[in-house]
Amino acid sequence: MFKSFAAASALAFALAVGPAYAQSGPSVVPGGVEEFAAMRDGVKLAANVFKPAGKGPWPVIVSRTPYLKDGPADKPEAPGRLAAQAKRYTDAGYVFVVQDARGKGRSEGAYLAFENDIEDGYDTLDWIAGRPWSNGKVGITGGSALGITGNAAAMAAHPALKAAYVVVAPSDLGEYRAPGGVPKEKDTSGWLKEQGVDDKVIEASRARIGDDVFWNHGSMSANRKYIRIPIYNVGGWYDIFQEGATGNFAWLQNHGAKGARGNQKVLMGPFGHGELSGDLAYPGYEQALKAAGDQEIRWFDHWLKGAPNGIMDEPPVSYFMMASARKGASSPKSRIMTSANWPPAHREVRYFLTPDKGLSTAPPTAEDSKTTYRFDPAKPVETVGGANLTFDRGPMDQRAIPTRQDYLRFQTPALDKDVVIAGPVKVELNAATDGPDTDFMAKLVDVYPDGYEAIVLDAPVRARFRNGRMADDVKPMTPNAPEELVIDLWGTAITFEKGHRIALHITSSNSPRFEVNPNTGEAAGGRKLKPRVALNSVYHDAAHPSALVLPVIYPEN
CATH class of the missing domain: 2.60.120.260 (Galactose-binding domain-like)
Structure with a gap:
């Protein structure tokens, strides 16, 4: 799952205008039905809806993506892959909704890199809660940019949202773009230029490094006090958003509002935002990935269905302790450890x-x-x-x-x-x-x-x-x-x-x-x-x- 998030993450800061859309009907992704939700300003966002077998209504899991709900047009294998991802949720008894973000894919409007996702997240949840196939209990899931939109929806605090599962997402995009006040060159400024963003727009962003309301509108550190739900965070020690997983967990777990405080979990693994380079290989890498993937459905089963699966009786923090890891000569001291909080006592x-x-x-x-x-x-x-x-x-x-x-x-x-x-x-x-x-x-x-x-x-x-x-x-x-x-x-x-x-x-x-x-x-x-x-x-x-x-x-x- 992390590979797919990493491959898509290069789209995170693109600017685009969405095309015209057709009326609701069958999705190009097998098993899905395309539906449209009207936002508060009248812009309509397109979503694929996948339903379980049997009679509803059901709890719902949603992802909001700038990465195209139907997959890129030049990848004919994408619809089948996306259908398999949706089946994982429907087999577990959930409606799965994947929505094109504003200005992306078949959604209307202009894409402005996460500027509208608090409001659009709230309005999407409001739409889902009122659909006949929804029982009013919603979870949100996703990684990278999908994790950012998930956090934005959590900050909007819609009462239908009961839990989130967030993979490799930051606490502050401003801090990510310029840690310590130093703009990232290739991963932000250079990449935006490759996408055709005007040089004046890039330069204006580079010059705006100070702390102001522009950066804090969608900032988790400024607005996570409004979050009232349990969130399971997954991060990687070499990931570009590494601090977001541990930082958001620690604040919400210890200082969050009612509903959030004491109900958080985090898992940190030995991975990055894509395949690692170099001559090290961690023997527990796949184990850490599997542990993260296995927890998602358990998490939603507990919070959306009330399943007594014991997930909240387990340590809130799981992290991979790295050690000597030269390829072919890795150390047994590399292992998954647990803790009651982050950081552990030190x-x-x-x-x-x-x-x-x-x-x-x-x-x-x-x-x-x-x-x-x-x-x-x-x-x-x-x-x-x-x-x-x-x-x-x-x-x-x-x-x-x-x-x-x-x-x-x-x-x-x-x-x-x-x-x-x-x-x-x-x-x-x-x-x-x-x-x-x-x-x-x-x-x-x-x-x-x-x-x-x-x-x-x-x-x-x-x-x-x-x-x-x-x-x-x-x-x-x-x-x-x-x-x-x-x-x-x-x-x-x-x-x-x-x-x-x-x-x-x-x-x-x-x-x-x-x-x-x-x-x-x-x-x-x-x-x-x-x-x-x-x-x-x-x-x-x-x-x-x-x-x-x-x-x-x-x-x-």
Whole structure:
């Protein structure tokens, strides 16, 4: 199921106008009937409706998709595949509804990349609740863009919606598009350009990195307080939306409204938004996928049918603990673990940067120590793996990045015992630049005994956004004055095994994953100043310690 979501996810930000549609009748997908729902503004959205055998009404499961309910016209096998997916739900006793999003497929209107999905989600649920084949109890399901529309419908809080199953979806599209204030280049800006979106539209979006109502209209972090239903989240440690699964689960489980609080579940697996690249292979990969797929019908049976299947008696958190995983030599320490909450109970352990490019749990004692490098925007560091969408992704070997003065590798000695982490990872970086702005990039890396440098997590921070993205927080750097910049690497679960090394790589570019900073302090869109070479410094002395902060856990086995 994840492969199909990943293959479709490249459509997530397209702009399109829907074609004219026919009256309700048989769908091109076998077994379905095409019906149309009128939204509050009169726009009609097309849906395929699949019913179980026998006499209704029945509970309903719906997906709202920008990926074409009938499948792409150039893929004649699509209707059969979609019919098989629908049969999974109808065999379980549910009506299955899959609807083209506004402006997509056979739905009317203009597609504006999730801007209408809260309202359209509510109106679709209202339509479903009133249909003669519906008993008024509805669940919503889907992954990637379908997970985003599912979350939007949950925020709309229609009383007919009783539960959701959300796979690989973010908490904030704004944060996904520009983590740490650094726009993603290939996976958003570059991809939009390939789809024919006007350059002016792209530039306007790139320039709008600050925190404002535009980004927060459909933001889960701003609006999930309105959610009143149980949601089962599924995410991947190398997925582009990884933080959404754990972040949305944790907030709703612990702080959500009545109906949501205490009724959430999450499963995290060792996968990305598509097939992983590199020389690692996790032996429990298929097990994690199967575990996720097996839970969906159980979840809806419990919440839509009241089935006493025990799913709520099981731990709310299941996560895959990654470990040494070279192809053909994987470790038995890779396994699925459970927890009462996310993150699991852990101890923050700081690994401090040292002058000799080491990492040590002992705080630095030097009076004046820093490493300085020249960051030339014309010669960016190349992207090798990570949480990407449209190009190679996953735990690729960072040795592909050659030795260069602007790419700093800090690492521990070979470990004399396992270090096991599960939870959020961050870098507390004391750094300076000689101009008004620059970027700093951090990577958490698992270094194998043979030297393979497997990327685990990576993230950037744009210096002028170090204090936040609200207008009053944005501030240029004081040239050559060190300041702390916190880089949020999101979370993971991995065992750094005995004999391995824990590494932190620091640089100022990662292209084409992220936009390259011209170091001028100008926002994207309408830049006039010539890009400049920045002199950037990373500090590692007593007054300005820099540290990798890991969430260490102590499993019994």
